[in-house]
Amino acid sequence: MTDQPKWVTADNAALLTDQYELTMLQAYWREEMDREAVFSLYVRRLPEGRNYLLACGLGDVLDYIETMRFNQKSIDYLAERDEFSDEFLDWLKDFRFSGDVYAVREGTPVFSEEPIIEVAGPIAEAQLLETFVMNQIHFQTVLASKAARVVSAAGDRAVVDFGLRRMHGADAGIKAARAFHIAGVAATSNVLAGQLYGVPVTGTMAHSYIQAHDRELDAFRAFAHLYGDTILLVDTYDTLEGVRKVVELAEEMGDEFRVRGIRLDSGDLAQLAVDSRKILDDAGLENVDIFASGGLNEHNIAEMIEEGAPISGFGVGTGMGVADDAPALDIAYKLTAYAETGRLKLSSGKKILPGRKQIFRIEENGGAVRDVLGRADEDGPGRPLLRKVMSGGKRVADEDHSLDEARERAREEIDKLPERIRSIAAAEPPYPVQISDALKAYQREITEAVKDAQSAEASSAERGSSR
Amino acid sequence: MTDQPKWVTADNAALLTDQYELTMLQAYWREEMDREAVFSLYVRRLPEGRNYLLACGLGDVLDYIETMRFNQKSIDYLAERDEFSDEFLDWLKDFRFSGDVYAVREGTPVFSEEPIIEVAGPIAEAQLLETFVMNQIHFQTVLASKAARVVSAAGDRAVVDFGLRRMHGADAGIKAARAFHIAGVAATSNVLAGQLYGVPVTGTMAHSYIQAHDRELDAFRAFAHLYGDTILLVDTYDTLEGVRKVVELAEEMGDEFRVRGIRLDSGDLAQLAVDSRKILDDAGLENVDIFASGGLNEHNIAEMIEEGAPISGFGVGTGMGVADDAPALDIAYKLTAYAETGRLKLSSGKKILPGRKQIFRIEENGGAVRDVLGRADEDGPGRPLLRKVMSGGKRVADEDHSLDEARERAREEIDKLPERIRSIAAAEPPYPVQISDALKAYQREITEAVKDAQSAEASSAERGSSR
Numbered sequence: 001m002t003d004q005p006k007w008v009t010a011d012n013a014a015l016l017t018d019q020y021e022l023t024m025l026q027a028y029w030r031e032e033m034d035r036e037a038v039f040s041l042y043v044r045r046l047p048e049g050r051n052y053l054l055a056c057g058l059g060d061v062l063d064y065i066e067t068m069r070f071n072q073k074s075i076d077y078l079a080e081r082d083e084f085s086d087e088f089l090d091w092l093k094d095f096r097f098s099g100d101v102y103a104v105r106e107g108t109p110v111f112s113e114e115p116i117i118e119v120a121g122p123i124a125e126a127q128l129l130e131t132f133v134m135n136q137i138h139f140q141t142v143l144a145s146k147a148a149r150v151v152s153a154a155g156d157r158a159v160v161d162f163g164l165r166r167m168h169g170a171d172a173g174i175k176a177a178r179a180f181h182i183a184g185v186a187a188t189s190n191v192l193a194g195q196l197y198g199v200p201v202t203g204t205m206a207h208s209y210i211q212a213h214d215r216e217l218d219a220f221r222a223f224a225h226l227y228g229d230t231i232l233l234v235d236t237y238d239t240l241e242g243v244r245k246v247v248e249l250a251e252e253m254g255d256e257f258r259v260r261g262i263r264l265d266s267g268d269l270a271q272l273a274v275d276s277r278k279i280l281d282d283a284g285l286e287n288v289d290i291f292a293s294g295g296l297n298e299h300n301i302a303e304m305i306e307e308g309a310p311i312s313g314f315g316v317g318t319g320m321g322v323a324d325d326a327p328a329l330d331i332a333y334k335l336t337a338y339a340e341t342g343r344l345k346l347s348s349g350k351k352i353l354p355g356r357k358q359i360f361r362i363e364e365n366g367g368a369v370r371d372v373l374g375r376a377d378e379d380g381p382g383r384p385l386l387r388k389v390m391s392g393g394k395r396v397a398d399e400d401h402s403l404d405e406a407r408e409r410a411r412e413e414i415d416k417l418p419e420r421i422r423s424i425a426a427a428e429p430p431y432p433v434q435i436s437d438a439l440k441a442y443q444r445e446i447t448e449a450v451k452d453a454q455s456a457e458a459s460s461a462e463r464g465s466s467r
Numbered sequence: 468m469t470d471q472p473k474w475v476t477a478d479n480a481a482l483l484t485d486q487y488e489l490t491m492l493q494a495y496w497r498e499e500m501d502r503e504a505v506f507s508l509y510v511r512r513l514p515e516g517r518n519y520l521l522a523c524g525l526g527d528v529l530d531y532i533e534t535m536r537f538n539q540k541s542i543d544y545l546a547e548r549d550e551f552s553d554e555f556l557d558w559l560k561d562f563r564f565s566g567d568v569y570a571v572r573e574g575t576p577v578f579s580e581e582p583i584i585e586v587a588g589p590i591a592e593a594q595l596l597e598t599f600v601m602n603q604i605h606f607q608t609v610l611a612s613k614a615a616r617v618v619s620a621a622g623d624r625a626v627v628d629f630g631l632r633r634m635h636g637a638d639a640g641i642k643a644a645r646a647f648h649i650a651g652v653a654a655t656s657n658v659l660a661g662q663l664y665g666v667p668v669t670g671t672m673a674h675s676y677i678q679a680h681d682r683e684l685d686a687f688r689a690f691a692h693l694y695g696d697t698i699l700l701v702d703t704y705d706t707l708e709g710v711r712k713v714v715e716l717a718e719e720m721g722d723e724f725r726v727r728g729i730r731l732d733s734g735d736l737a738q739l740a741v742d743s744r745k746i747l748d749d750a751g752l753e754n755v756d757i758f759a760s761g762g763l764n765e766h767n768i769a770e771m772i773e774e775g776a777p778i779s780g781f782g783v784g785t786g787m788g789v790a791d792d793a794p795a796l797d798i799a800y801k802l803t804a805y806a807e808t809g810r811l812k813l814s815s816g817k818k819i820l821p822g823r824k825q826i827f828r829i830e831e832n833g834g835a836v837r838d839v840l841g842r843a844d845e846d847g848p849g850r851p852l853l854r855k856v857m858s859g860g861k862r863v864a865d866e867d868h869s870l871d872e873a874r875e876r877a878r879e880e881i882d883k884l885p886e887r888i889r890s891i892a893a894a895e896p897p898y899p900v901q902i903s904d905a906l907k908a909y910q911r912e913i914t915e916a917v918k919d920a921q922s923a924e925a926s927s928a929e930r931g932s933s934r
Contacts, residue, residue, distance in 0.1 A: 005530040006663045007476050008637035016637055018629070018656040019670030023694060031689050033679060063472040077662045083694065123679055130673070134632035135640060142635075162485070165601035166795050168609075169638030170475035170483055173602060176635075189485040195544045196473045203486030206597070208802035211810040212500060212590055215924050222498050227490060227550065237813045237921050245924075266814040318795045327794040328633050328785045335675035343678040346704045347733040454704050457682050457712075 008171065014070045014095075015077065017131040022078070026088045028124040035339035036099070037123035038356050039130065040115045041137060042334075047326035051427040052109040052417065054148045054410060055116045056179045057140030059106060061133050062395055065097050068132075097125050101390035102376075104359065107144075107182050107410030108385060109417055111433045114359045114373060115386060116141065121393075123338060130333045138331045139172060144179040146323035148414060149424050150316055151184035153298035155305060158313035160202055161188040162293060163321020176321060182406045184414075185320075186313075198403055204231040204263050204291070204315075211236060217245045224249060224259050231261040231291060234276070239267060243276045247283040261289040261312065269294070270309035277310040291315060297324075298424045342446035346454075353439060354446040359385040360436075368416045374436030475638065481537045481562075482544065484598040489545070493555045495591040502806035503566070504590035505823050506597065507582045508604060509801075514793035518894040519576040519884060521615045521877060522583045523646045524607030526573060528600050529862055532564050535599075564592050568857035569843075571826065574611075574649050574877030575852055576884055578900045581826045581840055582853060583608065588860075590805060597800045605798045606639060611646040613790035615881060616891050617783055618651035620765035622772060625780035627669055628655040629760060630788020643788060649873045651881075652787075653780075665870055671698040671730050671758070671782075678703060684712045691716060691726050698728040698758060701743070706734055710743045714750040728756040728779065736761070737776035744777040758782060764791075765891045809913035813921075820906060821913040826852040827903075835883045841903030 008016055028034070043053060070078075070092050078084050078092070099121015110116055116137055119126045151159050161180045164173045177193030187200040194201035205223055210233060213219035220232050234242030243262060250257045262280075264272050269292045280288050292304070293315030301314055318324065334352045335343050342354025356376035361368050361383045374380040389396055420427040435443075475483055495501070510520060537545075537559050545551050545559070566588015577583055583604055586593045618626050628647045631640045644660030654667040661668035672690055677700060680686035687699050701709030710729060717724045729747075731739050736759045747755050759771070760782030768781055785791065801819045802810050809821025820840070827839040829849035841847040856863055887894040902910075 003526075003530045004477060004534060005480070005527055006641060007474060007480075008641060008659065009474050009476050010471060012659055012662065013472070013474075013637070015659040015662055016631070016640060017658055018631060019658050019661075019668050020656065020672055022658065023670060023690075023697075024672060024676045027676065027689055027693055028679075030693060037675075037679065039675070059470075060472055063470045067471060074662070078658075081668075123675075127673075127675060130675075131632050135634065135637065138633050139635040139639075164483070164485060165598050165800075166605050166798065167602065168606040168635035168789070168794075169642060170480070170602065171636030171638040172606075173483060174473060174475060189487065191484055191486050191489065191545075192475065192479055192482040194486075195479065195482055195541070201486050201548075203490060205487055205491060206594075207812050207814070208504075208506070208590075208594060208597075208810075209491045209494065211802045211812065212495075212504065212805040214920065216921075217924060223490075223494055226494055226497060230490075235814050237917065239814075241921065241925060266817055322635070322789075322794040324794055327635075327789040327791055331633065333632075335678045338679040343675075345674050345678065347674070347702050347706075350733055450704065453681065454683075454708065457684060458708060 038337035056144035147183035370432040505804035523611035614650035629784040
């Protein structure tokens with residue numbers, strides 16, 4: 001029996017949600033609760049070892065919000081379940097998001113508690129977006145933030161994404177390649193990311209190609225004749241012997257030899273790079289660059305550069321591909337207002353700042369020095385980072401998500417951060433984010449109001465149960 | 468401008484590959500290298516803290532191999548690039564995998580160096596599958612293995628997957644829910660995983676729903692009337708006050724009250740469960756169960772159970788959703804034979820066992836005691852785990868990947884493991900995997916042959932350069 005593989009597509013993506021979004025949606029609909037809600041998506045705390053996060057994923061989220069629909073097949077599936085009435089499912093068929101979205105641009109560094117996105121709209125609509133918006137912004141921000149560290153460690157050497165095989169699934173594969181490129185990664189091995197997003201695509205060769213040939217030199221020769229300015233993988237049997245075979249090939253090919261590099265993928269990469277460089281240089285092959293791969297991350301890349309290893313580029317796979325030291329963020333999508341009233345929780349350790357907000361980034365001499373997190377309508381200091389990107393369910397006209405623009409913006413914005421924040425070492429002190437006086441006062445006001453309502457409810461319950 | 472969101476689908480999935488697979492493919496095609504290759508997919512070392520891995524992802528991989536095609540749009544994209552000749556692209560249009568696949572069944576515990584899949588076929592075809600097969604088997608095995616630990620810690624209490632919002636992308640979301648269910652997770656919040664794979668779907672309510680109501684009790688009442696046997700989230704303001712409101716609602720609703728549980732999502736979950744249980748029991752609500760969520764993993768679940776917390780089920784999100792303590796495996800897809808000759812590498816730390824292999828699991832008194840990793844054709848001891856699942860590019864007739872069967876198999880196979888291996892503590896000693904004498908001898912033979920070929924190549928090079 002041949003089954004088609006299962007994919008998330010435009011046809012079924014509306015069901016890529018937590019069941020409770022749909023049951024709450026029906027409840028809001030039944031209770032006729034349709035006043036405007038504000039949901040704020042932010043990270044409660046930065047993971048250990050992260051000095052900032054690089055916001056990413058907005059482009060995909062806006063595309064999704066504009067186009068997501070419950071088609072008949074999805075409605076039929078929900079109808080098979082017990083929870084949903086026919087009237088509600090009829091209403092769901094016409095579901096469109098009609099609200100507004102505020103967001104920081106992709107490639108903007110953000111800090112804990114700062115909203116990456118705020119969604120304002122009829123509560124049912126804004127609630128329903130929760131799962132998808134979190135899923136996409138979360139993992140793309142996780143991966144962009146990790147990649148920015150790797151790029152920072154590599155300095156002026158190129159970083160290439162080799163991670164597809166160990167990323168978590170197909171969707172992660174294409175979107176990580178895009179997020180990495182925004183964060184400064186030069187290219188990806190992922191061909192589909194090239195087709196869909198225009199990320200530059202590159203590649204070398206695998207050990208299997210060498211192994212399948214009876215002689216290593218035969219494999220090098222065939223590849224070099226076919227691809228010209230290619231990169232040859234030299235560590236299948238003995239790295240330095242492999243490099244000598246590249247020299248041999250160069251002598252053999254003469255002027256036709258255009259191989260642009262060798263790749264080292266095992267052993268002591270820094271030392272092998274030094275030794276390989278010498279062999280290449282002695283043979284007059286100064287133009288053949290050395291690339292390294294295999295278990296790389298920001299720390300061992302920084303070390304190799306510190307040691308002066310003559311490596312021109314790094315192929316980074318697993319460590320960056322799953323952000324292995326911080327694969328998840330403490331991210332939340334929280335109701336901060338409903339029916340023109342700020343809302344919050346009192347749960348321990350899970351503070352909510354009420355209402356719509358704005359991030360003000362304060363710069364001195366061209367460098368960012370601190371942020372102030374304030375209320376959306378206050379005239380705060382510095383540059384406001386949250387912009388209206390969707391109005392009445394439609395993308396704001398000048399709002400795009402060009403990959404090149406986002407990449408350029410990320411570079412500029414990261415360059416503006418203080419050096420200790422850009423560093424891969426934990427920054428002390430961390431980047432300062434202050435809560436504005438107006439937001440503090442509003443939080444106190446709403447906290448008091450919620451506590452009062454709780455007390456009133458409790459005493460009325462007491463009266464009730466003493467009946 | 469409205470863009471369609473980007474998805475990986477049947478139309479473009481053939482391009483979800485590393486560029487080097489395609490350049491090597493063209494090289495094999497040009498060199499007319501079309502003899503049979505064997506590639507073996509295995510994990511080199513288990514991550515710290517894992518006693519076994521639960522193999523997962525085979526179903527998706529077989530569906531993909533049977534159906535993947537380069538359509539015209541994909542061919543056009545490749546034609547725009549410099550690397551590929553028109554003749555090669557014509558050939559690629561008709562690309563079909565025509566080889567054989569051997570694999571352990573989904574839900575089988577495996578150990579380091581044991582092949583999860585072996586692909587045998589013309590080298591170009593078997594090579595091309597590398598990236599996709601690794602991507603899917605890797606992350607699904609990562610997540611199933613993590614979930615098996617959480618399920619083991621939870622014992623007879625249910626574990627529910629709440630992880631979609633923090634998983635890495637849409638594809639991970641649906642396939643993780645399936646992998647988790649195979650590993651023993653009872654249900655998922657992910658509606659699409661229900662539709663596509665038949666995983667049981669469940670859900671409760673979010674804090675936002677409570678916050679949007681002026682009184683917590685109003686929210687509880689509306690939900691309980693609409694959904695009957697639902698679960699109410701009690702920790703938005705004050706957990707025990709929340710529980711008292713559930714009691715109040717029960718008094719108010721009388722016989723109509725069918726709420727089946729409360730959910731605790733913050734604070735000291737074990738203590739709050741004890742206190743909540745007392746409030747519920749004192750009110751005669753012994754049938755209302757307590758569910759816990761919020762930052763759960765196998766360790767804190769085991770602790771809560773050890774403390775005797777009266778919790779019936781656990782909603783587990785992030786920790787399981789990204790396997791945060793081991794989000795990646797040192798997985799490899801390595802050429803082990805070509806043209807009927809075993810192949811390996813000599814790279815440091817990256818040993819390859821040559822040829823096709825078989826895993827023999829040896830059981831005593833119904834329990835697994837050790838594995839022997841041998842050659843495919845040897846008559847090894849114990850139960851062979853690798854089965855031919857695809858022959859000549861077609862799935863073997865009796866080979867399916869029913870979710871229920873895989874789940875049942877996983878339960879049985881995990882139950883057979885020694886207790887120290889099933890435990891969430893690091894097992895000492897680890898599960899024994901021995902290499903058979905025949906495989907050891909073959910590895911020696913091939914290693915010698917490869918070294919001899921290397922020496923011969925080196926001395927011929929020396930002669931060459933002394934000319």
